[in-house]
Amino acid sequence: MPNVNHQLDQSSVTLLSFKLTLPGCGSLKQKRSRLSPILTRLHKEFNLSAAEIGLQDVWQSAWLGCAILSTDADHNSRVLNKVVDFIETHFPEVQVEEFHIEIR
Numbered sequence: 001m002p003n004v005n006h007q008l009d010q011s012s013v014t015l016l017s018f019k020l021t022l023p024g025c026g027s028l029k030q031k032r033s034r035l036s037p038i039l040t041r042l043h044k045e046f047n048l049s050a051a052e053i054g055l056q057d058v059w060q061s062a063w064l065g066c067a068i069l070s071t072d073a074d075h076n077s078r079v080l081n082k083v084v085d086f087i088e089t090h091f092p093e094v095q096v097e098e099f100h101i102e103i104r
Contacts, residue, residue, distance in 0.1 A: 014076030016066040016083060017053065018099035025059045035062055038091055042066060045086065046079055061097075073103045 020038075025031045035052060042050040046068070054063030066083055068076045080101050088096055 011069060011071055012073035012076055013067060013069050013104045014073060014080055015102045015104065016080040016099060017102075018064055018084060018087075019055075019097040020062045020064060020087075021095045021097055022060050022062065023093070023095075028057070028059060031059055031062065034094070035064070038087065038094070039064070041090065042083060042086075046083055048079070048083075077101055077103065 020035075022031055022034050025034060039050045039052070042048065046066075048066050048068045050064060050066045052062055053065040055061045066080060068079055070076055084096055084099050087094065
């Protein structure tokens with residue numbers, strides 16, 4: 001196998017973490033049933049990774065995380081800001097309490 005040096009493009013991973021309040025959830029099963037469609041829509045609409053990353057044992061709160069990789073950190077930040085707007089618009093039954101965007 002030949003030894004070929006490839007110049008790597010500058011890639012940027014941008015992370016979004018946000019806390020949701022899920023009023024009225026009375027069990028972890030109900031919480032999962034409300035989070036599942038949110039995570040599925042985020043995957044489909046924004047082509048990013050999304051998962052519950054904290055407060056898994058708390059019925060009415062959740063920390064979710066999203067990650068996006070590209071060569072343009074500004075683009076990544078714009079997309080992740082749209083994620084927050086998307087959740088607030090399309091899922092009015094939950095509230096975004098706080099969010100943080102981190103570029104790596």
